[in-house]
Amino acid sequence: MGEEIFRFVLGGLAVSLFAAVGDILKPKSFAGLFGASPSVALTTLALAMSKQGTAYVSIDGRSMMAGAAAMFIYCWLTAWLLIRYKTNPLLTTACCILAWFGVAFGLYGALLRTPTL
Amino acid sequence: MKVGFEPSALKRTSWKEYGMRFLFGGLVALAAGAIGRAYGPVVGGLFLAFPAIFPAAATLIDKHEREKEEKAGGDGSCRGAQAAGVDAVGSAIGSLGLMAFGAVIWTCATHLPHIATLTLALTAWLTVSIIGWIIRQRM
Numbered sequence: 001m002g003e004e005i006f007r008f009v010l011g012g013l014a015v016s017l018f019a020a021v022g023d024i025l026k027p028k029s030f031a032g033l034f035g036a037s038p039s040v041a042l043t044t045l046a047l048a049m050s051k052q053g054t055a056y057v058s059i060d061g062r063s064m065m066a067g068a069a070a071m072f073i074y075c076w077l078t079a080w081l082l083i084r085y086k087t088n089p090l091l092t093t094a095c096c097i098l099a100w101f102g103v104a105f106g107l108y109g110a111l112l113r114t115p116t117l
Numbered sequence: 118m119k120v121g122f123e124p125s126a127l128k129r130t131s132w133k134e135y136g137m138r139f140l141f142g143g144l145v146a147l148a149a150g151a152i153g154r155a156y157g158p159v160v161g162g163l164f165l166a167f168p169a170i171f172p173a174a175a176t177l178i179d180k181h182e183r184e185k186e187e188k189a190g191g192d193g194s195c196r197g198a199q200a201a202g203v204d205a206v207g208s209a210i211g212s213l214g215l216m217a218f219g220a221v222i223w224t225c226a227t228h229l230p231h232i233a234t235l236t237l238a239l240t241a242w243l244t245v246s247i248i249g250w251i252i253r254q255r256m
Contacts, residue, residue: 014146020127023130029207032204032209044153063162067162067166074171075212089197089198108159
């Protein structure tokens, strides 16, 4: 329970800090870089390094690359819909998460389930 | 286009919005840990780049831009979506940095001390993101 509280507080602080940095930066496209900050990854990996060991963390990193590729597609799709069609931001960003799942688990099935990459 | 700081932008975000970010961030970190424990690092690692707080951030940008435009007497709905879209372009570039972060963790975690690995990964994220942003500006 103590570890979970620690993880929650650390994760909350990391996300808030990166978001605040993004808030004060301009232009918007540059501030957007911080929308893809490794805030949750830093917290999770720092805790995993001490608990599960470095081999476990290394596998985490490999999978994270696939997750980040999915995030790239997700962000481009979202940006295209918002800029081109002026769609509702909440609806667009929420619905496009399906694209993230599609790409992330597509890459998982194609590359990550095999023992060598 | 020049990069600058606007510290007064922090005042536009209410305490409630800061609280929501903290809550979301904490919950996402908990969820990422739980998924890793339940399904192992291969699946868990995917969720280290999950855009969980992205919808909330885009909504916040939309709201702030609408308010700005409406204060000026215009209809802010188009401007809000536009601003959220431009922010998403930046996040797409940041995702490339996130790939570099993952690559450093993958290759260095078993060879370097913990703090060195995380510092190197964070540097790789920032470097790739900034270079990507500069290239995009020149296109």
